[in-house]
Amino acid sequence: GQFITLIPFSWRLGPKYTKSKMEIYRYQGMNSFDQRRYVFDRICSIVNYAYQHNNFYREFYRQRGFTPGQLREFDDIKKIPVVTKALLRQFSLEERSTPQVGRILVNTGGTSGEPLHFYLERNSFAREWGHMHYIWSKLGYNQRCRKLTFRGKNLGELPLKYNPVNNEYLVNAYRGLSEVVEALSLVLNRSKISFLHGYPSLIYDFARFCQEKAPFMVEQLSSSLRGIFLASEYPAPVYRDLIESVFMVPTISWYGHSEAAVLAYEASAKYRYEPLMTYGYAEAVKDEEGRYHLVGTSYHNMVSPFIRYDTGDIIVPKWDDQILGSFTISEGRVGEFIIDKSGKRISLTALIFGRHHKVF
16 A cells, blocks of 8 residues: 555645646736636536536526626625525435436535435546645645544444555544554554544544553654644544644644535734635625625535525625735634443544534
């Protein structure tokens, strides 16, 4: 598996991966006028496609008196009706989707416990990884860096398992941390870990265990550890502060969701997220109570389009010449746990949010 790490991601994931990374730098080099034009052209393209080929959007727009012809300048984007998860759930998957070879069926549940099934286009993962690797590169990540990943995996009896595709050791969230630390100590005798990656609540649990019961593990990791990627959960200060104090390396967090319409990351300050507009168009839309909703549009998903899709997240926005420059999250999910019969704490993110069990 080690030989796989020598193969560049551009070879593994194809031209869409390389193009997505180049788009980020190209967009950043544009002036504000060209950035608005970049967004407007892509919004027009997806709206026109959906109107012509998607039964749900065609009827939805007709009922609200909207046509793509009303899009003449950047400010006209606000004329496009906003859609919600609750609205989309009223229609069958095929009513709001179009055929495509290789489309991928996925779902999202979030904290609402109401899964929404939809399709992603076949190139979505290459584009996703191009943007994610750009974010991780802010802490010095490259393809040869090895990660220790806390993502709620159930690996049976194994406390750790190596995944050569992403050059990472996966941690079994269903085994005790004493077992994980013992196995990791053996791994570190022959390998180096450059980054920790995963749910803040799980990494916090690991950090606290190391601090209280296995300080030797902190010493073993410190020789090579360069940073920590905090994913999927809101990185609550109660978790983040302890993680950083134990491992003494920088952390970075980002905002994303399964619908793949918005991706934002901490570019300059903790808890302030700057959207990557090459990934999708992010907006702050005010409701009747004066709160701002994070609304996103995926430029690329022609299969199950998300156009001005209300994520349901409430934000505090900051604008940059008519475009959402950054935002903070007013209400974020804080990791919660259940305790199993042996006393092991299992993150609800790991157990339920990512799996959508009926018990949820």
